[in-house]
Amino acid sequence: MTDSQPPTAASTTTAVGRFLDHVDASLADGSFVRVLLSHPTSTALELLRVEGRLIQLRGAPNLSLTLREARRDTTRNLALAEVRGWLAGELGTRFTASVLETVRKDWQLSLPPDKPARLVAHPPRSVTTPGRAHDRTRHGPFDASAQDWLEALGLTDSEGRPLPKRADKYRQILRYAEILGHLFADLHLTPGAPVRLADMGCGRGYLTFAAWQLLNRQLALPGQVVGIELRPELVTEAQAVVDRLGLGSLSFKAGSIADDASGPLDVLIALHACNTATDQALRRGVQRGARLILVAPCCHQELRPTLVHPELFAPILEHGLFAERLSEWLTDGLRTLALEAAGYRTKVIEFVGSEHTPKNLLLAGLRSGEDATSPRRTQARGQLEALKTYFGLGPLALESLLEP
Ligand SMILES: C[S@@+](CC[C@H](N)C(=O)[O-])C[C@H]1O[C@@H](n2cnc3c(N)ncnc32)[C@H](O)[C@@H]1O
Structure with missing residues (x-):
């Protein structure tokens, strides 16, 4: 599925599928604010959390990922066509919680190992989208x-x-x-x-x-x-x-x-x-x-x-x-x-x-x-x-x- 396609019937049958559909839709219509992945499946994993935000890179929209480890942060950029596949690979395998923030609604996905997956909508934290420039200022551990x-x-x-x-x-x-x-x-x-x-x-x-x-x-x-x-x-x-x-x-x-x-x-x-x-x-x-x-x-x-x-x-x-x-x-x-x-x-x-x-x-x-x-x-x-x-x-x- 490309970032502009509507959700398929099959994908909306699961909480993860519906969450991915909301990610796709918000990237396509410009309402995307950011996506966060947290609660790693194993405490032994180095990677604690990932934040994805939308940036313009050489004229094309990309999802810029900040990968937070115990002692350092690294970054990686994904073309929008790669986002769904990447998220699908991480959710449930490496992370058990994710939040999608959009200017319409925030979507909270929980994937506890011992309970059914849940997708819950909340009122949006942000009512405007952040700047999409590549070099927004970070302040150490703060975004x-x-x-x-x-x-x-x-x-x-x-x-x-x-x-x-x-x-x-x-x-x-x-x-x-x-x-x-x-x-x-x-x-x-x-x-x-x-x-x-x-x-x-x-x-x-x-x-x-x-x-x-x-x-x-x-x-x-x-x-x-x-x-x-x-x-x-x-x-x-x-x-x-x-x-x-x-x-x-x-x-x-x-x-x-x-x-x-x-x-x-x-x-x-x-x-x-x-x-x-x-x-x-x-x-x-x-x-x-x-x-x-x-x-x-x-x-x-x-x-x-x-x-x-x-x-x-x-x-x-x-x-x-x-x-x-x-x-x-x-x-x-x-x-x-x-x-x-x-x-x-x-x-x-x-x-x-x-x-x-x-x-x-x-x-x-x-x-x-x-x-x-x-x-x-x-x-x-x-x-x-x-x-x-x-x-x-x-x-x-x-x-x-x-x-x-
Ligand atoms: C050195 S400052 C530190 C302020 C801040 N925690 C920081 O690290 O930037 C100590 C503060 O504790 C307050 N303070 C001292 N004893 C207190 C008490 N018993 N109850 C509430 N505040 C107190 C003082 O008024 C002062 O503003």
């Missing part, structure tokens, strides 16, 4: 659709070029989004199911927008994203950008992390929330049942005043700088143990190079589902207690994670 909020938050100019005075922040956001994208892949999010994400101590909301972009625009998941921030003036500014750009499922709320009492969560992030605000955020994440918790601790002030210098360490810890570094390192190490004891598998990731900021560690916890009495959780609790005893530490805010 060109991120341009509106990056510009509105003063990170890039209208051509998508990062503003020199914000270059460090821009790089930090891209790096963070790259890591968050990989952690989202670890969660195996269900196509079509809402994802509730809270960013606590969100400041101006740069990373809140980034999380919303990844979920809603790039993974085509209905992400409900909220930023919580103590300073009301920052909330007003960020919410004004949301309202101006019409980003419905993103919102900002003034308030303290400690007072947050909203319902269940899928993802909690708290980046550079000061001192023990990180522990409050971790506690909220655990209490609200977050499947992924991601924090970048900063200003470690709690532990140092009570740190006893064990005999062997005493000559080293005479140097204030070493005592300070050990306090930071120990606080974050104990946080990972507290998270493990609370039922999370943890990862420690370098956020940006230490030349940009020394506060560059991300602690990630993925809920393991292990019972509170499991050997790993019990062991982590014991290890935390042993370290506290060794360094003569009193009660710590991070222990709130261990409370029922």
Whole structure:
């Protein structure tokens, strides 16, 4: 079938066939926005996701594919006559979910291995087609659709070029989004199911927008994203950008992390929330049942005043700088143990190079589902207690994670 032929009777008998017909029809009548393939059949596969968008290449329309792997993106272009055959080969064999976005309707195809295939129509996310030029600006892990909020938050100019005075922040956001994208892949999010994400101590909301972009625009998941921030003036500014750009499922709320009492969560992030605000955020994440918790601790002030210098360490810890570094390192190490004891598998990731900021560690916890009495959780609790005893530490805010 060429891209301009109408659907055949045979092809419309299956969900995949009907989906392919909609792809063909939207490419033919110009209503196509993009197609996404996600949820690979095997987690062992390198390829995590594919996005296809329409471009003009040497005067002819092509589907430009961005193939996202764990550590890199590659691109490939298909002539329109090849699109149907290529999609038919990928759907169900390499990917179990796909979304076709058009300006009329969005079509969501689910191909779970153990259930019948389903094709569901949703109102369109985009009511206009994107530009078809070949060189639309990408921003690291973000596609060109991120341009509106990056510009509105003063990170890039209208051509998508990062503003020199914000270059460090821009790089930090891209790096963070790259890591968050990989952690989202670890969660195996269900196509079509809402994802509730809270960013606590969100400041101006740069990373809140980034999380919303990844979920809603790039993974085509209905992400409900909220930023919580103590300073009301920052909330007003960020919410004004949301309202101006019409980003419905993103919102900002003034308030303290400690007072947050909203319902269940899928993802909690708290980046550079000061001192023990990180522990409050971790506690909220655990209490609200977050499947992924991601924090970048900063200003470690709690532990140092009570740190006893064990005999062997005493000559080293005479140097204030070493005592300070050990306090930071120990606080974050104990946080990972507290998270493990609370039922999370943890990862420690370098956020940006230490030349940009020394506060560059991300602690990630993925809920393991292990019972509170499991050997790993019990062991982590014991290890935390042993370290506290060794360094003569009193009660710590991070222990709130261990409370029922
Ligand atoms: C260093 S900024 C980081 C902002 C943002 N997360 C980022 O990484 O760009 C820390 C923010 O956390 C906010 N904050 C600190 N403690 C808080 C608390 N207990 N509840 C809510 N916000 C808090 C501060 O007002 C500040 O805007």
